[in-house]
Amino acid sequence: MEHEDPRNGESPHRSSKKPKFSSNYIPESEIRDEFCHHQPRVARINNGSFGSCPGSVLAAQRRWQLQFLRQPDAFYFNTLRNGITASRMIIKDLINADHVDEVSLVDNATTAAAIVLQQIGHSFAEGKFKKSDTVLMLHCAFQAVKKSIQAYVTRAGGSVVEVRLPFPVNSEEEIISEFKKSITEGKSNGRKIRLAIIDHITSMPSVVIPVKELVRVCREEGIDQVFVDAAHAIGSLKVDVKEIGADFYVSNLHKWFFCPPSVAFLHCKKANASSDVHHPVVSHEYGNGLPIESSWIGTRDYSSQLVIPAVLEFVNRFEGGIEGIMERNHEQVVKMGKMLAESWGTNLGSPPEMCTAMIMVGLPSRLCLNSEEDASRLRSYLRDCHEVEVPIFYQVPKDGEDGVRDNDGCITGYVRISHQVYNTLDDYEKLRDAINQIVKDGKTCKMLCIE
Numbered sequence: 001m002e003h004e005d006p007r008n009g010e011s012p013h014r015s016s017k018k019p020k021f022s023s024n025y026i027p028e029s030e031i032r033d034e035f036c037h038h039q040p041r042v043a044r045i046n047n048g049s050f051g052s053c054p055g056s057v058l059a060a061q062r063r064w065q066l067q068f069l070r071q072p073d074a075f076y077f078n079t080l081r082n083g084i085t086a087s088r089m090i091i092k093d094l095i096n097a098d099h100v101d102e103v104s105l106v107d108n109a110t111t112a113a114a115i116v117l118q119q120i121g122h123s124f125a126e127g128k129f130k131k132s133d134t135v136l137m138l139h140c141a142f143q144a145v146k147k148s149i150q151a152y153v154t155r156a157g158g159s160v161v162e163v164r165l166p167f168p169v170n171s172e173e174e175i176i177s178e179f180k181k182s183i184t185e186g187k188s189n190g191r192k193i194r195l196a197i198i199d200h201i202t203s204m205p206s207v208v209i210p211v212k213e214l215v216r217v218c219r220e221e222g223i224d225q226v227f228v229d230a231a232h233a234i235g236s237l238k239v240d241v242k243e244i245g246a247d248f249y250v251s252n253l254h255k256w257f258f259c260p261p262s263v264a265f266l267h268c269k270k271a272n273a274s275s276d277v278h279h280p281v282v283s284h285e286y287g288n289g290l291p292i293e294s295s296w297i298g299t300r301d302y303s304s305q306l307v308i309p310a311v312l313e314f315v316n317r318f319e320g321g322i323e324g325i326m327e328r329n330h331e332q333v334v335k336m337g338k339m340l341a342e343s344w345g346t347n348l349g350s351p352p353e354m355c356t357a358m359i360m361v362g363l364p365s366r367l368c369l370n371s372e373e374d375a376s377r378l379r380s381y382l383r384d385c386h387e388v389e390v391p392i393f394y395q396v397p398k399d400g401e402d403g404v405r406d407n408d409g410c411i412t413g414y415v416r417i418s419h420q421v422y423n424t425l426d427d428y429e430k431l432r433d434a435i436n437q438i439v440k441d442g443k444t445c446k447m448l449c450i451e
Contacts, residue, residue: 025317025318025319026317026318030317031421031422032422033055034054034055034056034314034422035052035054035055035422036055037055037058038052038422041387042387042388042389043386043387043388043389043390043426043427043428043430043431044389044422044423044427045388045389045390045417045418045419045423045427045428045431046389046390046391046416046418047255047256047357047358047418047419047420047423048203048206048232048255048256048357048358048391048416048418049255049391050254050255050261051252051254051255051256051257051258051259051261052258052420052422053254053258053259053260053261054258054314056310056313056314057258057259057260057307057310057311057314058260060307060310061260061303061304061306061307061310062303064083064302064303064306064307065301065303067079068301068302068303080295080296080302080306081295083302083305083306084105084295084302084305084306085100086308086309087105087305087306087307087308087309088100088103088104088105088265088291090308090309090312091103091105091253091265091308094234094239094322095234095239095240095241095249095265095267096239096240096241096242096243097241097242097267098242098270099270100291101270101289101291102241102267102268102269102270103265103266103267103291104265104266104268104290104291104293104294105263105264105265105266105291105294105295105305106250106263106264106265106266106279106294107262107263107264108231108252108254108261108262108263108264109142109144109145109229109230109231109250109251109252109264110142110144110145110148111264111279111280112229112248112250112264112266113142113144113145113148113197113227113229113250114148114151114152114280115266115277115278115279115280115290116195116227116248116277117135117145117148117149117151117152117153117195118152118278118280119276119277119278120135120152120153120158120194120195120225121151121152121153121155121156121158122156122276123194124153124156124157124158125156125157129158129192129194130191130192131157131158132159132189132190132191133158133159133191133192133193133194134158134159134160134161134186134191134192134193134194135149135153135158135159135160135161135193135194135195135196135197136160136161136163136182136183136186136193136195136196136197136223137149137160137161137162137163137196137197137198138162138163138165138197138198138199138202138209139162139163139164139165140165140167140199140202140203140204140205141162141197141199141202141229142199142203142229142231145197145229149197158194159191161182161185161186161193162182163178163179163181163182164178164182165178165202165207166178167205167207167349167350167360167395168347168348168349168350168360168362168404169207169349169350169354170350170351171351172210172213172354175207175209175210175214176210176213176214176217179214179217180217183217183218183221183223187221192222192224193221193222193223193224194223194224194225195223195224195225195226195227196214196218196223196225196226196227197227197228197229198211198214198215198226198227198228198229198246199228199229199230199231200228200229200230200232200233200237200251201230201231201232201233201236201237201356201358203231203232204391204393204416205349205360205393205395205414205416206232206349206355206358206359206360206416207349207350207354207355207360208237208350208353208354208355208356211228211230211244211246212243212244212245215228215244215245215246216245219245225247225248226245226246226247226248227246227247227248227249227250228244228246228248228249228250229250230249230250230251231250231251231252231255231264232251232252232255232256232356232358233251233256233356234251234252234253234256234257234265235253235255235256235257235258235322235325235326236255236256236326236329236330236356236357236358237326237356238323238326239251241267246269247268247269248266248267248268248269249266249267250264250265250266250267251264251265252264253265253304253308253311254304256357256420257311257315257322258311258314258315259304259307259308259311260303260304260307261304262304263304263305263308266290266294268290277290278290278293279293279294279297281297281298283296283297283298284296318421325421326356326357328421329356329357329419329420329421330352330355330356330357330419332419332423333355333356333357333358333359333417333418333419334352334355334359336359336417336419336425336428337355337359337360337361337417339428339432340361340415340417340428340431340432341361341362343432343436344361344362344363344364344406344432344435344436345364345406345407346361346362346363346364346406346411347361347362347404347406347411348360348361348362349361349362349414357418357419357420358416358417358418358419359416359417360393360414360415360416361414361415361417362404362406362411362413362414363392363411363413363414363415363435364406364408364411364435364439365405365406365408365409365410365411365412366408366409366439366444367413367435367438367439367443367444367445368444368445368446369392369394369412369413369445370394370412370445371394372394374394374413374445374446375392375393375394375413375445376392377445377446377448378392378413378445378448379391379392380450381448381449381450382431382434384450385434385450386430386431386434387430388427388430388431388434390415390416390417390431391415391416392413392414392415392416393413393414393415393416394412394413395411395412395413395414396412397410397412413445415431417431
C-alpha cells in the first residue's frame with residue numbers, strides 16, 4: 001500500500017503524508033437525497049452501531065431481491081454464485097488479500113467469531129488442546145464474542161485471560177504493555193495460548209488498537225492463532241491484511257462501508273483456508289471450503305452480499321473515494337469531539353490518532369452518571385426528549401484512583417460520537433445544547449424523566 005495508516009499499528013509519530021481532500025464531487029443536495037429515508041430532525045451520531053445505507057444502494061438491493069423472486073431457480077443456478085464472487089473480488093482488492101479464496105462473505109462479525117471459535121472449541125473437545133490451555137481477549141471485547149467463547153471454548157474445557165485496557169488512553173504503548181502482561185499470565189503454569197482475539201477498533205469505549213504491533217508480539221510469544229475482530233474497520237480506516245498479518249480478520253460492511261444490514265467479510269490466511277474452518281450453519285456446500293459454504297446456507301436473502309459493486313459506485317462519487325470519505329470523517333469527528341469537550345469542560349477519551357470516525361468525549365461530572373442504568377437513562381432521555389441518538393459509556397472508577405476530573409468532580413461518563421457523510425454541524429450542536437441544558441437545570445441522570 002502506498003500510504004500506511006498509523007491506526008493499523010504503525011507509530012503515530014511517522015509522517016504518512018496523506019493527501020488532503022478539500023471538497024466532495026457529489027453535491028450536498030445529492031447526499032441529502034441519498035439519505036432522505038432517515039427520520040427527519042434526528043441527530044444520528046451513532047453510525048457505529050448499525051451504519052447507514054444510501055438510497056442508490058437500497059435501490060440496487062431491491063433489484064437483486066426482485067430478480068430472485070421472479071425466477072428463483074435461474075437465480076440460484078446462474079446468478080448467485082457469480083454475483084457473490086464479484087463482491088468477494090472487490091473486497092479482496094480493498095484489503096490487499098493475496099487471493100479471492102481467502103475472502104468469505106458472512107452475515108456479520110458475530111458469525112465470523114462463531115466460525116473461528118467453533119474450530120478452537122472442537123480442538124479442545126477432541127483433545128488436540130490441553131484443558132489448561134487458554135484464549136486471550138481484550139476485556140472490552142464485544143459481548144457477542146464473549147458469548148461465543150462461552151459457547152464454544154469454556155464449555156469444552158478451555159480457559160480465558162482478559163487484557164485490561166486503560167481508559168482514557170494516552171498512547172499505544174499503554175495498550176502494548178498491558179497486552180504483554182496478560183500474555184505472561186496466560187502462559188503461566190505451562191499453559192499455551194491457542195488463540196488471541198484482538199479488536200482493531202474497540203466498540204465501547206471506542207479506541208483504535210495497534211493491531212500490527214500486537215500481532216507481531218503474538219508471533220514472538222508463540223501464540224497459535226490470531227483473530228482480529230475489526231467490526232468497525234473497513235470504511236473507517238485503511239485495511240491491509242498482509243501488513244497486519246493475522247490468521248483471521250473480520251469486518252462488517254454495513255457499519256462504515258454503506259452496505260445494507262447485514263454483511264461482513266472474513267479473511268482467512270491461505271494456511272487456514274483449507275483447515276477445519278466451517279460455517280456454523282451446515283448446508284449443502286459443507287466441506288467445499290468456507291467461501292463456498294458461506295455463499296449458500298439455505299434459502300435466505302443474499303442481496304446484501306450482492307450490492308457491493310453498487311456500494312463501490314456510490315463511494316467513488318466522492319473525491320478520493322472511500323479513502324477520501326475516511327479522511328474527512330476522521331477530521332470532522334475530531335473537530336466535533338474537541339468542540340463538545342470544550343463546551344462541557346471535559347476531555348477526549350484518546351488522542352486523535354487513536355480514533356477513526358468515532359471518538360469518546362467526557363460528559364460533565366455534574367450529571368452524576370454512576371451506573372449502567374444511569375447511562376441507559378441518559379441515552380433514552382436524549383433520544384426521546386431531544387431527538388439525539390448517541391451511545392453512552394459508563395467508566396467504572398478504579399479502586400484507589402481518582403480518574404480524570406473536570407472542574408466539579410470525577411468524569412465517569414462518555415459519549416461515543418460518530419461522523420458519516422450525512423452528518424452536519426447541527427447534529428453535534430443539538431447534543432451539546434441538550435447536555436448543557438440538563439446541567440443548567442441542575443438535573444442528574446437519576447432525575448431525568450422521559451415523558
